[in-house]
Amino acid sequence: MTTTIFDVAKQAGVSIGTVSRVINNRDRVSPETRERVLKAIQELDYHANALAQGLANQQTNTLGLVIPQVNDPFFFQIVRGVEDAASTVDYSLLIACQSRPASEHRYLDLFRRKFVDAMVLVAIDVYSHELEQIIERGVPIVMAQQDLGKNIPTFLVDNYRGARQLAEHLMEHSYQRIAFISGTHYTPDSRERLRGLRDVLSEHGLELPARYVVEGDYLRGSGHRAMQQLLELPDRPEAVFAANDQMAIDAIMAIQEAGLKVPDDIAVVGFDDIPMASYLSPPLTTVHQPIYELGWHAAKAALSLIKEESKDNGSMAAPHVMLLPTSLVLRRSCGC
Amino acid sequence: MTTTIFDVAKQAGVSIGTVSRVINNRDRVSPETRERVLKAIQELDYHANALAQGLANQQTNTLGLVIPQVNDPFFFQIVRGVEDAASTVDYSLLIACQSRPASEHRYLDLFRRKFVDAMVLVAIDVYSHELEQIIERGVPIVMAQQDLGKNIPTFLVDNYRGARQLAEHLMEHSYQRIAFISGTHYTPDSRERLRGLRDVLSEHGLELPARYVVEGDYLRGSGHRAMQQLLELPDRPEAVFAANDQMAIDAIMAIQEAGLKVPDDIAVVGFDDIPMASYLSPPLTTVHQPIYELGWHAAKAALSLIKEESKDNGSMAAPHVMLLPTSLVLRRSCGC
DNA sequence: CTGAAAGCGCTTACAG
DNA sequence: CTGAAAGCGCTTACAG
Numbered sequence: 041m042t043t044t045i046f047d048v049a050k051q052a053g054v055s056i057g058t059v060s061r062v063i064n065n066r067d068r069v070s071p072e073t074r075e076r077v078l079k080a081i082q083e084l085d086y087h088a089n090a091l092a093q094g095l096a097n098q099q100t101n102t103l104g105l106v107i108p109q110v111n112d113p114f115f116f117q118i119v120r121g122v123e124d125a126a127s128t129v130d131y132s133l134l135i136a137c138q139s140r141p142a143s144e145h146r147y148l149d150l151f152r153r154k155f156v157d158a159m160v161l162v163a164i165d166v167y168s169h170e171l172e173q174i175i176e177r178g179v180p181i182v183m184a185q186q187d188l189g190k191n192i193p194t195f196l197v198d199n200y201r202g203a204r205q206l207a208e209h210l211m212e213h214s215y216q217r218i219a220f221i222s223g224t225h226y227t228p229d230s231r232e233r234l235r236g237l238r239d240v241l242s243e244h245g246l247e248l249p250a251r252y253v254v255e256g257d258y259l260r261g262s263g264h265r266a267m268q269q270l271l272e273l274p275d276r277p278e279a280v281f282a283a284n285d286q287m288a289i290d291a292i293m294a295i296q297e298a299g300l301k302v303p304d305d306i307a308v309v310g311f312d313d314i315p316m317a318s319y320l321s322p323p324l325t326t327v328h329q330p331i332y333e334l335g336w337h338a339a340k341a342a343l344s345l346i347k348e349e350s351k352d353n354g355s356m357a358a359p360h361v362m363l364l365p366t367s368l369v370l371r372r373s374c375g376c
Numbered sequence: 377m378t379t380t381i382f383d384v385a386k387q388a389g390v391s392i393g394t395v396s397r398v399i400n401n402r403d404r405v406s407p408e409t410r411e412r413v414l415k416a417i418q419e420l421d422y423h424a425n426a427l428a429q430g431l432a433n434q435q436t437n438t439l440g441l442v443i444p445q446v447n448d449p450f451f452f453q454i455v456r457g458v459e460d461a462a463s464t465v466d467y468s469l470l471i472a473c474q475s476r477p478a479s480e481h482r483y484l485d486l487f488r489r490k491f492v493d494a495m496v497l498v499a500i501d502v503y504s505h506e507l508e509q510i511i512e513r514g515v516p517i518v519m520a521q522q523d524l525g526k527n528i529p530t531f532l533v534d535n536y537r538g539a540r541q542l543a544e545h546l547m548e549h550s551y552q553r554i555a556f557i558s559g560t561h562y563t564p565d566s567r568e569r570l571r572g573l574r575d576v577l578s579e580h581g582l583e584l585p586a587r588y589v590v591e592g593d594y595l596r597g598s599g600h601r602a603m604q605q606l607l608e609l610p611d612r613p614e615a616v617f618a619a620n621d622q623m624a625i626d627a628i629m630a631i632q633e634a635g636l637k638v639p640d641d642i643a644v645v646g647f648d649d650i651p652m653a654s655y656l657s658p659p660l661t662t663v664h665q666p667i668y669e670l671g672w673h674a675a676k677a678a679l680s681l682i683k684e685e686s687k688d689n690g691s692m693a694a695p696h697v698m699l700l701p702t703s704l705v706l707r708r709s710c711g712c
Numbered sequence: 713c714t715g716a717a718a719g720c721g722c723t724t725a726c727a728g
Numbered sequence: 729c730t731g732a733a734a735g736c737g738c739t740t741a742c743a744g
Binding site: 382392428 | 722
């Protein structure tokens with residue numbers, strides 16, 4: 041039913057080895073023979089079985105990506121980066137979107153079983169036990185946007201430095217009383233951003249009192265509530281650093297509802313540089329994250345692991361955590 | 377390096393056939409033997425090579441999906457439907473997003489080469505020559521949201537009926553002068569919607585003069601321009617049917633900018649039922665498309681083709697085009 | 713330059 | 729219940 045390499049060989053009057061050689065452009069094949077084989081392939085509309093090739097080659101030219109969602113501009117940028125990197129070496133990308141926990145498992149399993157040559161895991165937290173097994177023997181792995189503290193190449197955005205840059209800028213505006221609206225408490229991102237702010241403040245001899253640190257959850261609404269809480273303080277802050285743009289936007293609304301002005305009465309800055317940030321009034325000062333680049337570099341790293349694996353060249357001590365630099369985006373909400 | 381079925385067999389002191397039997401739960405295996413094999417699998421952290429299984433089984437338990445974008449709520453609903461359907465039979469979904477034409481090609485090629493058991497193509501127009509080859513021999517295909525007129529199972533939203541429902545409703549409001557803002561002229565969707573409107577009008581003895589049909593392009597901005605054009609008419613319409621919600625929203629803005637009211641002065645209705653439609657003022661009357669269901673049914677059909685293929689049970693004359701019913705969503709913009 | 717054969721890691725009748 | 733062997737569709741030294 042499906043045409044195989046045997047059918048082609050018979051039709052061209054050669055052995056399957058020769059057909060394989062012309063398909064893969066390996067070794068020398070006489071022009072006439074090549075011609076005949078090509079003709080047979082054409083006539084029979086032959087397409088090599090990818091599974092058989094993968095099995096024989098121990099390689100599928102396919103990269104697996106596990107990501108929480110694709111239906112989200114933030115994650116989608118990562119996907120684009122990964123896809124572009126894969127394209128450069130003619131690799132296909134297989135996306136496993138873990139919308140449902142059950143299916144996440146299914147994909148991880150499929151990927152590890154040699155369906156892909158390597159995989160990139162984004163913002164995922166697998167049971168580290170399972171992960172360890174996977175990396176120990178099997179498919180090379182690279183992580184992005186999540187640090188498991190394991191011996192796995194990991195690409196992260198440098199939240200700490202980004203926060204520092206932003207805080208330093210706030211210092212230039214000479215604000216003294218600065219508040220922080222955190223993301224969900226247990227996320228490393230939020231903690232790193234807070235740490236950046238705190239360090240800069242203390243270097244400038246300033247405090248970050250507990251009442252100036254209010255917990256949000258990154259989502260719409262929480263920034264609003266947090267800001268209201270800050271506004272009730274007797275010594276309300278002069279500037280507010282929100283752990284992401286969404287909460288910064290919320291905070292701006294809360295301030296304006298209270299009849300105050302941004303940045304004149306209170307400055308507000310965010311983190312992420314989401315598209316909406318530039319459309320606000322005032323436009324939001326924030327920190328741009330190199331998301332696309334994150335995907336790109338993670339994929340490149342995964343791809344290079346494949347080659348090393350096959351060359352089996354010992355275990356060089358390569359860096360295991362790569363921090364990508366953010367960039368400050370100055371707009372008006374900071375007082376500029 | 378990677379553990380194979382041989383390693384497990386050796387460790388358990390059985391043949392590979394027996395290992396395979398316990399893996400696949402096929403045939404009877406004595407409890408003690410099974411126990412030993414399971415133990416060996418566990419100890420060696422064995423995971424069967426998916427390529428080898430696929431080759432031996434002539435089946436990968438994987439469904440391929442080719443779709444223009446995933447980063448779009450509309451298409452994403454399809455993805456969800458497909459994924460859910462695949463899940464019910466424990467199939468994995470491999471998504472090929474044709475963001476770049478080159479990579480689209482790569483995926484189609486990979487899929488056809490037995491990497492997936494079947495595929496669903498959404499809103500895609502491949503060179504029909506290539507497509508014909510693919511279906512003739514090889515991986516079963518189902519199309520969604522695009523009718524190539526070929527002998528391929530195709531799932532479409534019933535645009536014509538949907539438009540008729542909406543038009544009939546407009547008739548109930550007794551509007552006489554009704555205009556249409558089309559989508560890109562060459563898309564079947566837009567044409568079908570126009571046809572539905574036109575037919576209903578003529579059944580009610582009404583005309584749809586050429587000056588009442590203005591061309592848009594589905595995108596933001598075009599509805600606005602089209603509406604302005606309609607507003608300049610000496611006998612401006614009483615109701616406007618936009619080929620999609622985005623343009624309907626645009627039209628409403630244009631009307632309001634002109635100092636007129638919706639629906640009092642001019643009624644406006646759309647098509648699609650995008651999330652924003654219900655947040656407008658006035659909320660938009662529109663036609664809901666069963667997008668999720670589209671994905672679900674297309675996937676189910678593709679999955680069933682796999683079984684038929686393997687059973688090789690002749691070619692029953694099955695319907696080749698399936699039209700999914702839309703539903704009318706009455707809100708306020710129509711005058712209700 | 714080209715063919716015969718072993719091997720990639722599984723599954724599954726076929727014997728026993 | 730279990731082993732030996734053929735087969736899935738390729739690739740790639742090895743001879744010649």
